[in-house]
Amino acid sequence: MTQTKVANNEKNIKILTGNHAAAHAYMQARVGVVSAYPITPQSPVVEKISEFINEGKLKAQFLMVESEHSAAAACCAASATGSRVGTATSAHGLMLMYEMLPWAAGTRLPIVINLATRSCGAPWSIWDDHSDFIAARDVGWIQFMCEDNQEIYDTNFQAFKIAEDPRIYVPTIVAYDGYLLSHTLMPVQLENQEDIDAFLPPLKHHINLSDISQVKGVGPVTTPNIIIREEGTAPGYYEFRYALQKALENSIDIIKEVHDEYAAKFGRSYGNGLFKTYKTEDADTIIFAMGSVSAQARTVIEKLRAEGLKIGLVTLRLFRPFPVKYLRDFFKGKKNIVVFDRAIGYGYEGVLCYELKAALYGVQNPPFIKGFIVGLGGRDVKGEHIIQGVHRALELSEKGEITYETEFYGLKLDELDFLD
Amino acid sequence: MTDSKKDYQKILASVQKPVIGEAGKTGTWSNFKPKIDLKKCIPAKSGKAACFNCWLYCPEAVVTRTIPPEIDLEYCKGCGICMEECPVNAITMEEVKPE
Numbered sequence: 001m002t003q004t005k006v007a008n009n010e011k012n013i014k015i016l017t018g019n020h021a022a023a024h025a026y027m028q029a030r031v032g033v034v035s036a037y038p039i040t041p042q043s044p045v046v047e048k049i050s051e052f053i054n055e056g057k058l059k060a061q062f063l064m065v066e067s068e069h070s071a072a073a074a075c076c077a078a079s080a081t082g083s084r085v086g087t088a089t090s091a092h093g094l095m096l097m098y099e100m101l102p103w104a105a106g107t108r109l110p111i112v113i114n115l116a117t118r119s120c121g122a123p124w125s126i127w128d129d130h131s132d133f134i135a136a137r138d139v140g141w142i143q144f145m146c147e148d149n150q151e152i153y154d155t156n157f158q159a160f161k162i163a164e165d166p167r168i169y170v171p172t173i174v175a176y177d178g179y180l181l182s183h184t185l186m187p188v189q190l191e192n193q194e195d196i197d198a199f200l201p202p203l204k205h206h207i208n209l210s211d212i213s214q215v216k217g218v219g220p221v222t223t224p225n226i227i228i229r230e231e232g233t234a235p236g237y238y239e240f241r242y243a244l245q246k247a248l249e250n251s252i253d254i255i256k257e258v259h260d261e262y263a264a265k266f267g268r269s270y271g272n273g274l275f276k277t278y279k280t281e282d283a284d285t286i287i288f289a290m291g292s293v294s295a296q297a298r299t300v301i302e303k304l305r306a307e308g309l310k311i312g313l314v315t316l317r318l319f320r321p322f323p324v325k326y327l328r329d330f331f332k333g334k335k336n337i338v339v340f341d342r343a344i345g346y347g348y349e350g351v352l353c354y355e356l357k358a359a360l361y362g363v364q365n366p367p368f369i370k371g372f373i374v375g376l377g378g379r380d381v382k383g384e385h386i387i388q389g390v391h392r393a394l395e396l397s398e399k400g401e402i403t404y405e406t407e408f409y410g411l412k413l414d415e416l417d418f419l420d
Numbered sequence: 421m422t423d424s425k426k427d428y429q430k431i432l433a434s435v436q437k438p439v440i441g442e443a444g445k446t447g448t449w450s451n452f453k454p455k456i457d458l459k460k461c462i463p464a465k466s467g468k469a470a471c472f473n474c475w476l477y478c479p480e481a482v483v484t485r486t487i488p489p490e491i492d493l494e495y496c497k498g499c500g501i502c503m504e505e506c507p508v509n510a511i512t513m514e515e516v517k518p519e
Contacts, residue, residue: 080433107433167429206432220436235431246428 016188018181021149022088022114022174023048024188025156027058028196032083035063035074037093040126041178042116045088068093072100079109080218081210084160084203086111090178091118091132098136104171105140105244107219108206110163112156113141115175116182117291119377127378128178130290130343133319134351140244142172142251143320145290147276149186152176154268157200161258164203168247168254177292179378191266199265248321255318271315274323275330279305280312284335285394286367287313288356293340293374293381300383304390311390316352324359331360331367338393339371340386349406368397373408385409441495446480450498452513454491460510464488474502474511 016024022045026034034053036046052058061078065071071087079085089097094115104111115136119129133145142162146152152174159172176182209216227234235243252274259273270276279301280286287297294315304311314330331337341350348354353371360366370393375381389409396403413419436442454474458464462471467487474491475483482492483502491502503511 109433169432207435215438217436217438219434222434235434237434239431240434243428243431250428 012190013187015185018149018176019044021153021188025153027052031086033061033078033085035071036087037068037071039090039093041182042088042090068096072097075111082205082208088114090116094132101139108169111171112159113173116178118178125377129376133175134343144174146176149188158258168251180292274318276315278313283310283312285311289340290316296381297386300386327359334367336397337367337369342375379410447494452498454511457510460508473505477505
Protein backbone atom coordinates (compact mmCIF):
# COMPACT_ATOMS: atom_id res chain seq x y z
CA MET A 1 0.00 0.00 0.00
CA THR A 2 2.90 2.37 0.60
CA GLN A 3 3.61 2.35 -3.12
CA THR A 4 0.06 3.24 -4.03
CA LYS A 5 -0.51 6.95 -4.41
CA VAL A 6 -3.71 7.41 -2.49
CA ALA A 7 -5.58 10.59 -3.31
CA ASN A 8 -6.13 11.82 0.22
CA ASN A 9 -5.03 10.73 3.64
CA GLU A 10 -7.93 12.04 5.66
CA LYS A 11 -10.61 9.42 5.94
CA ASN A 12 -14.20 10.36 5.35
CA ILE A 13 -15.91 7.15 6.25
CA LYS A 14 -19.69 7.13 6.54
CA ILE A 15 -22.00 4.31 7.55
CA LEU A 16 -24.31 3.96 4.55
CA THR A 17 -26.79 1.56 3.05
CA GLY A 18 -26.09 0.34 -0.47
CA ASN A 19 -28.84 2.59 -1.77
CA HIS A 20 -27.39 5.65 -0.08
CA ALA A 21 -23.90 4.75 -1.28
CA ALA A 22 -25.33 4.85 -4.81
CA ALA A 23 -27.05 8.20 -4.12
CA HIS A 24 -23.81 9.71 -2.78
CA ALA A 25 -22.03 8.50 -5.91
CA TYR A 26 -24.65 10.15 -8.14
CA MET A 27 -24.25 13.40 -6.22
CA GLN A 28 -20.48 13.35 -6.49
CA ALA A 29 -20.65 12.32 -10.14
CA ARG A 30 -22.67 15.52 -10.60
CA VAL A 31 -25.52 13.96 -12.54
CA GLY A 32 -27.48 16.61 -14.41
CA VAL A 33 -30.81 14.84 -14.70
CA VAL A 34 -32.42 12.12 -12.60
CA SER A 35 -35.74 10.73 -13.74
CA ALA A 36 -37.12 7.96 -11.61
CA TYR A 37 -40.16 6.18 -10.27
CA PRO A 38 -40.17 4.56 -6.83
CA ILE A 39 -39.98 0.79 -6.45
CA THR A 40 -38.87 -1.41 -3.58
CA PRO A 41 -35.99 -1.94 -2.78
CA GLN A 42 -34.50 0.84 -4.88
CA SER A 43 -36.61 3.80 -3.67
CA PRO A 44 -34.14 5.18 -1.08
CA VAL A 45 -31.65 5.90 -3.89
CA VAL A 46 -33.85 8.48 -5.57
CA GLU A 47 -35.34 9.69 -2.29
CA LYS A 48 -31.82 10.55 -1.13
CA ILE A 49 -31.01 12.21 -4.45
CA SER A 50 -34.11 14.39 -4.18
CA GLU A 51 -32.95 15.35 -0.67
CA PHE A 52 -29.53 16.29 -2.02
CA ILE A 53 -31.18 18.46 -4.67
CA ASN A 54 -33.50 20.06 -2.11
CA GLU A 55 -30.56 20.82 0.21
CA GLY A 56 -28.70 22.43 -2.69
CA LYS A 57 -25.90 19.84 -2.54
CA LEU A 58 -26.62 18.64 -6.06
CA LYS A 59 -27.60 20.91 -8.93
CA ALA A 60 -29.70 18.58 -10.99
CA GLN A 61 -33.11 18.34 -12.60
CA PHE A 62 -35.27 15.75 -10.85
CA LEU A 63 -38.12 14.60 -13.04
CA MET A 64 -41.16 13.06 -11.40
CA VAL A 65 -42.86 10.80 -13.90
CA GLU A 66 -45.81 8.45 -13.90
CA SER A 67 -44.03 5.16 -14.56
CA GLU A 68 -40.65 3.54 -15.08
CA HIS A 69 -41.24 3.54 -18.83
CA SER A 70 -41.52 7.32 -18.71
CA ALA A 71 -38.54 7.50 -16.37
CA ALA A 72 -36.38 5.64 -18.87
CA ALA A 73 -37.77 7.59 -21.82
CA ALA A 74 -37.04 10.87 -20.04
CA CYS A 75 -33.53 9.63 -19.25
CA CYS A 76 -32.97 8.91 -22.95
CA ALA A 77 -34.23 12.34 -23.99
CA ALA A 78 -32.22 14.10 -21.27
CA SER A 79 -29.09 12.20 -22.22
CA ALA A 80 -29.59 13.17 -25.87
CA THR A 81 -29.33 16.81 -24.80
CA GLY A 82 -25.79 16.13 -23.62
CA SER A 83 -26.50 15.83 -19.90
CA ARG A 84 -25.12 13.23 -17.50
CA VAL A 85 -28.11 11.10 -16.59
CA GLY A 86 -28.77 8.44 -13.99
CA THR A 87 -31.71 6.57 -12.51
CA ALA A 88 -32.38 3.59 -10.30
CA THR A 89 -34.89 0.76 -10.36
CA SER A 90 -35.67 -2.85 -9.43
CA ALA A 91 -37.45 -5.91 -10.84
CA HIS A 92 -40.75 -4.89 -12.47
CA GLY A 93 -39.52 -1.32 -12.70
CA LEU A 94 -36.73 -2.52 -14.95
CA MET A 95 -39.24 -4.68 -16.82
CA LEU A 96 -41.32 -1.58 -17.52
CA MET A 97 -38.18 0.29 -18.58
CA TYR A 98 -37.23 -2.58 -20.82
CA GLU A 99 -38.69 -1.13 -24.00
CA MET A 100 -36.42 1.90 -23.67
CA LEU A 101 -33.23 -0.05 -22.87
CA PRO A 102 -32.37 -1.03 -26.47
CA TRP A 103 -33.18 2.55 -27.51
CA ALA A 104 -30.58 3.89 -25.09
CA ALA A 105 -28.04 1.32 -26.27
CA GLY A 106 -28.80 1.75 -29.97
CA THR A 107 -28.52 5.54 -29.67
CA ARG A 108 -25.36 5.07 -27.56
CA LEU A 109 -26.63 7.20 -24.68
CA PRO A 110 -24.28 6.83 -21.68
CA ILE A 111 -27.01 6.52 -19.05
CA VAL A 112 -26.31 4.72 -15.76
CA ILE A 113 -28.99 2.69 -13.99
CA ASN A 114 -28.48 1.49 -10.43
CA LEU A 115 -30.37 -1.75 -10.01
CA ALA A 116 -31.21 -3.03 -6.53
CA THR A 117 -31.92 -6.58 -7.61
CA ARG A 118 -35.24 -8.19 -6.80
CA SER A 119 -37.12 -11.25 -7.96
CA CYS A 120 -39.77 -10.95 -10.65
CA GLY A 121 -43.39 -11.97 -10.06
CA ALA A 122 -45.49 -14.01 -10.03
CA PRO A 123 -45.97 -14.65 -7.21
CA TRP A 124 -45.39 -11.20 -5.84
CA SER A 125 -42.06 -10.91 -4.06
CA ILE A 126 -40.01 -7.90 -3.06
CA TRP A 127 -36.98 -9.96 -2.00
CA ASP A 128 -33.69 -10.55 -3.66
CA ASP A 129 -32.54 -12.66 -6.54
CA HIS A 130 -30.84 -11.85 -9.83
CA SER A 131 -33.66 -12.49 -12.29
CA ASP A 132 -34.17 -8.78 -13.12
CA PHE A 133 -30.45 -8.29 -13.70
CA ILE A 134 -30.35 -11.29 -16.01
CA ALA A 135 -33.42 -10.09 -17.94
CA ALA A 136 -31.54 -6.94 -19.03
CA ARG A 137 -28.85 -9.05 -20.67
CA ASP A 138 -29.44 -8.91 -24.40
CA VAL A 139 -30.17 -5.24 -25.04
CA GLY A 140 -26.63 -3.89 -25.34
CA TRP A 141 -25.86 -2.48 -21.90
CA ILE A 142 -22.71 -2.97 -19.84
CA GLN A 143 -23.67 -4.77 -16.61
CA PHE A 144 -21.82 -4.75 -13.29
CA MET A 145 -22.72 -6.72 -10.16
CA CYS A 146 -21.35 -5.39 -6.87
CA GLU A 147 -20.64 -7.27 -3.68
CA ASP A 148 -20.50 -4.58 -0.99
CA ASN A 149 -21.51 -0.95 -0.46
CA GLN A 150 -18.03 0.42 -1.05
CA GLU A 151 -18.00 -1.36 -4.39
CA ILE A 152 -21.37 0.21 -5.28
CA TYR A 153 -19.97 3.67 -4.56
CA ASP A 154 -16.73 3.06 -6.46
CA THR A 155 -18.32 1.26 -9.40
CA ASN A 156 -20.70 4.13 -10.09
CA PHE A 157 -17.87 6.55 -10.92
CA GLN A 158 -16.24 3.91 -13.07
CA ALA A 159 -19.59 3.22 -14.74
CA PHE A 160 -20.05 6.84 -15.81
CA LYS A 161 -16.48 7.07 -17.02
CA ILE A 162 -16.78 3.84 -19.01
CA ALA A 163 -20.21 4.66 -20.42
CA GLU A 164 -19.06 8.12 -21.52
CA ASP A 165 -15.77 6.99 -23.04
CA PRO A 166 -15.72 8.40 -26.61
CA ARG A 167 -14.33 5.09 -27.85
CA ILE A 168 -17.54 3.29 -26.91
CA TYR A 169 -20.52 5.31 -25.51
CA VAL A 170 -22.54 2.46 -24.03
CA PRO A 171 -25.14 2.70 -21.22
CA THR A 172 -24.34 0.84 -18.03
CA ILE A 173 -26.16 -0.96 -15.23
CA VAL A 174 -24.66 -1.09 -11.74
CA ALA A 175 -26.47 -3.82 -9.80
CA TYR A 176 -26.38 -4.90 -6.17
CA ASP A 177 -28.47 -7.31 -4.15
CA GLY A 178 -31.75 -5.88 -2.90
CA TYR A 179 -31.97 -5.64 0.92
CA LEU A 180 -28.75 -7.63 1.45
CA LEU A 181 -26.86 -4.56 0.25
CA SER A 182 -29.53 -1.98 -0.59
CA HIS A 183 -30.77 -1.77 3.02
CA THR A 184 -27.69 -2.95 4.94
CA LEU A 185 -25.44 -0.42 6.62
CA MET A 186 -21.72 -0.69 5.96
CA PRO A 187 -18.79 1.70 6.29
CA VAL A 188 -18.13 3.46 3.00
CA GLN A 189 -15.09 5.62 2.33
CA LEU A 190 -16.29 8.75 0.55
CA GLU A 191 -13.74 10.55 -1.60
CA ASN A 192 -13.06 14.28 -1.93
CA GLN A 193 -15.11 16.03 -4.56
CA GLU A 194 -11.99 17.46 -6.28
CA ASP A 195 -10.52 14.00 -6.65
CA ILE A 196 -13.76 12.65 -8.07
CA ASP A 197 -13.97 15.62 -10.46
CA ALA A 198 -10.42 14.94 -11.62
CA PHE A 199 -11.26 11.28 -12.22
CA LEU A 200 -14.61 11.96 -13.86
CA PRO A 201 -14.55 15.08 -16.05
CA PRO A 202 -17.81 16.46 -17.52
CA LEU A 203 -19.48 14.41 -20.24
CA LYS A 204 -18.47 15.11 -23.82
CA HIS A 205 -21.43 13.72 -25.68
CA HIS A 206 -21.63 12.73 -29.34
CA ILE A 207 -25.14 14.11 -29.55
CA ASN A 208 -26.71 17.35 -28.36
CA LEU A 209 -30.37 18.00 -29.05
CA SER A 210 -30.44 21.11 -26.86
CA ASP A 211 -29.08 23.16 -29.79
CA ILE A 212 -32.41 24.01 -31.38
CA SER A 213 -30.77 25.75 -34.33
CA GLN A 214 -29.84 22.27 -35.54
CA VAL A 215 -33.08 20.41 -34.90
CA LYS A 216 -32.55 16.70 -35.40
CA GLY A 217 -34.54 13.58 -34.90
CA VAL A 218 -32.84 10.67 -33.15
CA GLY A 219 -33.31 7.01 -33.99
CA PRO A 220 -35.61 7.49 -37.00
CA VAL A 221 -36.71 4.67 -39.29
CA THR A 222 -33.42 3.28 -40.51
CA THR A 223 -33.64 1.05 -43.52
CA PRO A 224 -32.33 -2.49 -44.02
CA ASN A 225 -29.94 -1.15 -46.62
CA ILE A 226 -27.52 1.76 -46.28
CA ILE A 227 -28.65 5.14 -47.64
CA ILE A 228 -26.76 6.47 -50.65
CA ARG A 229 -27.43 10.04 -51.75
CA GLU A 230 -25.60 12.80 -53.56
CA GLU A 231 -24.88 14.59 -50.26
CA GLY A 232 -23.43 11.45 -48.69
CA THR A 233 -24.12 7.99 -47.30
CA ALA A 234 -25.72 6.85 -44.04
CA PRO A 235 -25.54 3.49 -42.29
CA GLY A 236 -28.46 1.07 -42.19
CA TYR A 237 -29.79 -0.57 -39.02
CA TYR A 238 -27.36 -3.45 -39.48
CA GLU A 239 -24.31 -1.15 -39.37
CA PHE A 240 -25.56 0.59 -36.21
CA ARG A 241 -26.03 -2.72 -34.44
CA TYR A 242 -22.66 -3.98 -35.64
CA ALA A 243 -21.09 -0.86 -34.13
CA LEU A 244 -22.87 -1.45 -30.79
CA GLN A 245 -21.61 -5.03 -30.59
CA LYS A 246 -18.06 -3.96 -31.49
CA ALA A 247 -18.22 -1.19 -28.89
CA LEU A 248 -19.19 -3.77 -26.26
CA GLU A 249 -16.48 -6.20 -27.35
CA ASN A 250 -13.90 -3.45 -27.21
CA SER A 251 -15.20 -2.06 -23.93
CA ILE A 252 -13.49 -4.76 -21.88
CA ASP A 253 -10.06 -3.14 -22.23
CA ILE A 254 -11.58 0.24 -21.36
CA ILE A 255 -13.34 -1.23 -18.30
CA LYS A 256 -10.00 -2.63 -17.09
CA GLU A 257 -8.25 0.65 -17.84
CA VAL A 258 -10.82 2.72 -15.92
CA HIS A 259 -10.80 0.25 -13.02
CA ASP A 260 -7.00 0.38 -12.83
CA GLU A 261 -6.98 4.18 -12.96
CA TYR A 262 -9.52 4.32 -10.13
CA ALA A 263 -7.53 1.79 -8.10
CA ALA A 264 -4.32 3.77 -8.54
CA LYS A 265 -6.01 7.01 -7.57
CA PHE A 266 -8.12 5.85 -4.64
CA GLY A 267 -6.34 2.68 -3.50
CA ARG A 268 -9.24 0.26 -3.91
CA SER A 269 -9.37 -2.43 -6.57
CA TYR A 270 -11.80 -5.21 -7.49
CA GLY A 271 -9.77 -8.06 -8.91
CA ASN A 272 -8.84 -7.27 -12.49
CA GLY A 273 -11.93 -5.11 -12.82
CA LEU A 274 -13.80 -7.96 -14.53
CA PHE A 275 -13.84 -10.62 -11.82
CA LYS A 276 -12.35 -11.06 -8.36
CA THR A 277 -10.43 -14.09 -7.17
CA TYR A 278 -10.10 -15.48 -3.64
CA LYS A 279 -7.66 -18.26 -2.72
CA THR A 280 -7.43 -19.45 -6.29
CA GLU A 281 -3.66 -19.66 -6.73
CA ASP A 282 -3.25 -23.31 -5.77
CA ALA A 283 -6.90 -24.23 -6.33
CA ASP A 284 -8.07 -26.90 -8.77
CA THR A 285 -11.74 -26.43 -7.85
CA ILE A 286 -13.36 -23.02 -8.24
CA ILE A 287 -16.69 -21.70 -7.05
CA PHE A 288 -18.14 -19.25 -9.58
CA ALA A 289 -20.86 -16.80 -8.49
CA MET A 290 -22.00 -13.17 -8.36
CA GLY A 291 -22.96 -10.68 -5.66
CA SER A 292 -24.54 -12.01 -2.48
CA VAL A 293 -24.03 -15.65 -3.46
CA SER A 294 -20.34 -15.05 -3.80
CA ALA A 295 -20.21 -13.23 -0.47
CA GLN A 296 -21.77 -16.30 1.13
CA ALA A 297 -19.40 -18.69 -0.64
CA ARG A 298 -16.39 -16.72 0.61
CA THR A 299 -17.34 -17.54 4.19
CA VAL A 300 -17.04 -21.30 3.64
CA ILE A 301 -13.85 -21.46 1.59
CA GLU A 302 -11.72 -21.94 4.73
CA LYS A 303 -14.01 -24.69 5.96
CA LEU A 304 -13.77 -26.53 2.66
CA ARG A 305 -10.00 -26.08 2.60
CA ALA A 306 -9.85 -27.63 6.09
CA GLU A 307 -11.34 -30.75 4.47
CA GLY A 308 -8.26 -30.85 2.27
CA LEU A 309 -9.91 -29.41 -0.83
CA LYS A 310 -7.88 -27.08 -2.98
CA ILE A 311 -10.73 -24.68 -3.55
CA GLY A 312 -11.05 -21.01 -4.38
CA LEU A 313 -13.68 -18.48 -5.44
CA VAL A 314 -14.21 -16.36 -8.53
CA THR A 315 -16.72 -13.51 -8.21
CA LEU A 316 -17.96 -12.21 -11.52
CA ARG A 317 -18.12 -8.42 -11.49
CA LEU A 318 -18.69 -7.73 -15.17
CA PHE A 319 -21.60 -9.76 -16.55
CA ARG A 320 -21.90 -7.90 -19.87
CA PRO A 321 -19.83 -7.85 -21.91
CA PHE A 322 -19.02 -11.36 -20.68
CA PRO A 323 -15.22 -11.39 -20.20
CA VAL A 324 -14.77 -14.57 -22.21
CA LYS A 325 -11.08 -14.24 -23.04
CA TYR A 326 -10.08 -13.50 -19.45
CA LEU A 327 -12.23 -16.30 -18.05
CA ARG A 328 -10.77 -18.80 -20.52
CA ASP A 329 -7.25 -17.77 -19.53
CA PHE A 330 -8.10 -18.01 -15.87
CA PHE A 331 -9.87 -21.38 -15.96
CA LYS A 332 -7.27 -23.04 -18.16
CA GLY A 333 -6.01 -26.08 -16.25
CA LYS A 334 -8.64 -25.96 -13.49
CA LYS A 335 -10.33 -29.28 -12.77
CA ASN A 336 -13.78 -28.39 -11.45
CA ILE A 337 -16.04 -25.37 -11.46
CA VAL A 338 -19.09 -25.20 -9.21
CA VAL A 339 -21.51 -22.47 -10.25
CA PHE A 340 -24.16 -21.06 -7.94
CA ASP A 341 -26.90 -19.09 -9.63
CA ARG A 342 -29.50 -16.81 -8.10
CA ALA A 343 -31.42 -16.74 -11.40
CA ILE A 344 -32.67 -19.36 -13.82
CA GLY A 345 -32.70 -19.16 -17.57
CA TYR A 346 -36.11 -20.80 -17.42
CA GLY A 347 -36.28 -23.94 -19.49
CA TYR A 348 -32.52 -24.29 -19.44
CA GLU A 349 -30.46 -23.88 -16.26
CA GLY A 350 -28.71 -21.33 -14.06
CA VAL A 351 -27.66 -18.43 -16.26
CA LEU A 352 -24.07 -18.03 -15.06
CA CYS A 353 -23.61 -21.76 -15.48
CA TYR A 354 -24.54 -21.92 -19.15
CA GLU A 355 -22.76 -18.66 -19.92
CA LEU A 356 -19.56 -20.05 -18.41
CA LYS A 357 -19.94 -23.37 -20.23
CA ALA A 358 -20.26 -21.50 -23.51
CA ALA A 359 -17.29 -19.27 -22.67
CA LEU A 360 -15.08 -22.31 -22.10
CA TYR A 361 -16.07 -24.03 -25.34
CA GLY A 362 -13.10 -25.65 -26.98
CA VAL A 363 -10.52 -25.17 -24.20
CA GLN A 364 -8.08 -28.04 -23.86
CA ASN A 365 -8.85 -30.43 -20.98
CA PRO A 366 -12.03 -28.55 -20.14
CA PRO A 367 -12.97 -28.28 -16.47
CA PHE A 368 -15.93 -30.22 -15.14
CA ILE A 369 -18.76 -27.71 -14.62
CA LYS A 370 -21.79 -28.23 -12.40
CA GLY A 371 -24.33 -25.57 -11.54
CA PHE A 372 -26.88 -25.17 -8.77
CA ILE A 373 -29.76 -22.82 -8.12
CA VAL A 374 -29.92 -21.03 -4.78
CA GLY A 375 -31.84 -18.27 -3.04
CA LEU A 376 -34.67 -17.35 -5.40
CA GLY A 377 -37.12 -14.78 -4.04
CA GLY A 378 -34.92 -13.91 -1.07
CA ARG A 379 -34.60 -17.45 0.34
CA ASP A 380 -31.46 -17.46 2.54
CA VAL A 381 -28.35 -18.73 0.81
CA LYS A 382 -26.54 -20.57 3.56
CA GLY A 383 -22.95 -21.71 3.85
CA GLU A 384 -24.15 -25.29 4.12
CA HIS A 385 -25.82 -25.00 0.69
CA ILE A 386 -22.51 -24.00 -0.85
CA ILE A 387 -20.72 -26.84 0.93
CA GLN A 388 -23.33 -29.39 -0.15
CA GLY A 389 -23.10 -28.12 -3.72
CA VAL A 390 -19.35 -28.42 -3.79
CA HIS A 391 -19.51 -31.98 -2.42
CA ARG A 392 -22.17 -32.98 -4.92
CA ALA A 393 -20.24 -31.46 -7.84
CA LEU A 394 -16.99 -33.18 -6.84
CA GLU A 395 -18.82 -36.50 -6.50
CA LEU A 396 -20.22 -36.13 -10.03
CA SER A 397 -16.84 -35.00 -11.33
CA GLU A 398 -15.18 -38.07 -9.80
CA LYS A 399 -17.62 -40.29 -11.70
CA GLY A 400 -17.42 -38.15 -14.80
CA GLU A 401 -21.20 -37.92 -14.74
CA ILE A 402 -22.87 -35.10 -16.62
CA THR A 403 -26.40 -34.38 -15.40
CA TYR A 404 -29.07 -32.42 -17.17
CA GLU A 405 -31.59 -31.75 -14.43
CA THR A 406 -31.46 -28.47 -12.54
CA GLU A 407 -30.60 -28.96 -8.89
CA PHE A 408 -31.70 -26.60 -6.11
CA TYR A 409 -30.41 -25.92 -2.62
CA GLY A 410 -32.49 -24.39 0.14
CA LEU A 411 -35.84 -25.77 -1.11
CA LYS A 412 -38.15 -26.83 1.73
CA LEU A 413 -40.44 -29.24 -0.08
CA ASP A 414 -40.16 -31.78 2.77
CA GLU A 415 -41.66 -29.29 5.21
CA LEU A 416 -44.84 -28.83 3.17
CA ASP A 417 -47.52 -30.91 4.84
CA PHE A 418 -49.57 -31.58 1.71
CA LEU A 419 -46.64 -33.25 -0.04
CA ASP A 420 -45.99 -36.93 0.66
CA MET B 421 -13.40 -6.96 -44.08
CA THR B 422 -13.17 -3.51 -42.55
CA ASP B 423 -10.94 -2.76 -39.56
CA SER B 424 -13.19 -3.54 -36.63
CA LYS B 425 -10.90 -1.65 -34.24
CA LYS B 426 -11.87 1.77 -35.52
CA ASP B 427 -14.84 1.92 -37.88
CA TYR B 428 -17.41 1.16 -35.19
CA GLN B 429 -16.36 4.28 -33.29
CA LYS B 430 -17.65 6.44 -36.13
CA ILE B 431 -21.11 4.85 -36.26
CA LEU B 432 -22.97 6.09 -33.19
CA ALA B 433 -26.57 7.32 -33.25
CA SER B 434 -28.87 7.40 -36.25
CA VAL B 435 -29.94 11.06 -36.57
CA GLN B 436 -32.05 12.88 -39.11
CA LYS B 437 -32.50 16.50 -40.15
CA PRO B 438 -35.83 17.65 -41.55
CA VAL B 439 -35.53 18.04 -45.33
CA ILE B 440 -38.13 18.14 -48.09
CA GLY B 441 -38.72 14.74 -49.60
CA GLU B 442 -37.01 12.69 -46.86
CA ALA B 443 -39.45 9.84 -47.54
CA GLY B 444 -39.50 10.28 -51.34
CA LYS B 445 -42.18 11.86 -53.55
CA THR B 446 -45.17 11.11 -51.36
CA GLY B 447 -47.49 12.80 -53.86
CA THR B 448 -47.41 9.60 -55.90
CA TRP B 449 -49.35 7.81 -53.14
CA SER B 450 -52.61 9.63 -53.79
CA ASN B 451 -55.67 8.57 -55.74
CA PHE B 452 -57.19 12.05 -55.61
CA LYS B 453 -55.75 15.51 -56.15
CA PRO B 454 -57.24 18.75 -54.76
CA LYS B 455 -58.11 21.55 -57.13
CA ILE B 456 -58.89 25.09 -55.95
CA ASP B 457 -61.62 27.01 -57.71
CA LEU B 458 -60.17 30.56 -57.56
CA LYS B 459 -63.56 32.09 -58.26
CA LYS B 460 -64.80 30.78 -54.91
CA CYS B 461 -61.56 30.80 -52.79
CA ILE B 462 -61.80 33.62 -50.19
CA PRO B 463 -58.23 35.04 -50.40
CA ALA B 464 -58.18 34.68 -54.20
CA LYS B 465 -61.59 36.34 -54.60
CA SER B 466 -61.05 39.13 -52.06
CA GLY B 467 -57.32 39.65 -52.65
CA LYS B 468 -56.88 39.71 -48.87
CA ALA B 469 -54.88 37.48 -46.50
CA ALA B 470 -57.95 35.78 -45.08
CA CYS B 471 -59.30 32.29 -44.28
CA PHE B 472 -56.31 30.04 -45.18
CA ASN B 473 -58.07 27.06 -43.60
CA CYS B 474 -56.50 24.81 -46.23
CA TRP B 475 -53.02 26.01 -45.23
CA LEU B 476 -53.87 25.68 -41.54
CA TYR B 477 -55.32 22.19 -41.65
CA CYS B 478 -53.08 20.51 -44.24
CA PRO B 479 -51.28 17.70 -42.30
CA GLU B 480 -48.49 17.58 -44.87
CA ALA B 481 -47.84 21.36 -44.97
CA VAL B 482 -48.01 21.41 -48.75
CA VAL B 483 -50.39 24.39 -49.01
CA THR B 484 -48.84 27.88 -49.14
CA ARG B 485 -50.17 30.87 -47.20
CA THR B 486 -50.28 33.01 -50.32
CA ILE B 487 -52.86 34.77 -52.48
CA PRO B 488 -54.01 32.55 -54.00
CA PRO B 489 -52.98 29.47 -51.95
CA GLU B 490 -50.95 26.93 -53.92
CA ILE B 491 -50.74 23.19 -53.36
CA ASP B 492 -47.49 21.27 -53.92
CA LEU B 493 -48.84 18.19 -55.68
CA GLU B 494 -45.46 16.44 -55.57
CA TYR B 495 -46.00 15.85 -51.85
CA CYS B 496 -49.80 16.11 -51.48
CA LYS B 497 -51.06 12.68 -50.35
CA GLY B 498 -54.62 13.52 -51.42
CA CYS B 499 -56.25 13.13 -48.02
CA GLY B 500 -58.97 15.70 -48.79
CA ILE B 501 -58.83 17.52 -45.44
CA CYS B 502 -58.48 20.88 -47.28
CA MET B 503 -61.69 20.13 -49.18
CA GLU B 504 -63.43 19.26 -45.92
CA GLU B 505 -62.23 22.44 -44.17
CA CYS B 506 -62.83 24.92 -46.99
CA PRO B 507 -65.81 27.07 -45.83
CA VAL B 508 -66.86 28.01 -49.36
CA ASN B 509 -66.40 24.59 -51.02
CA ALA B 510 -63.75 25.98 -53.36
CA ILE B 511 -61.74 22.75 -53.29
CA THR B 512 -62.70 19.60 -55.16
CA MET B 513 -60.85 16.29 -55.29
CA GLU B 514 -60.20 14.98 -58.77
CA GLU B 515 -59.44 11.34 -59.35
CA VAL B 516 -55.97 10.55 -60.61
CA LYS B 517 -56.30 8.19 -63.56
CA PRO B 518 -53.73 5.40 -63.51
CA GLU B 519 -51.42 5.70 -66.52
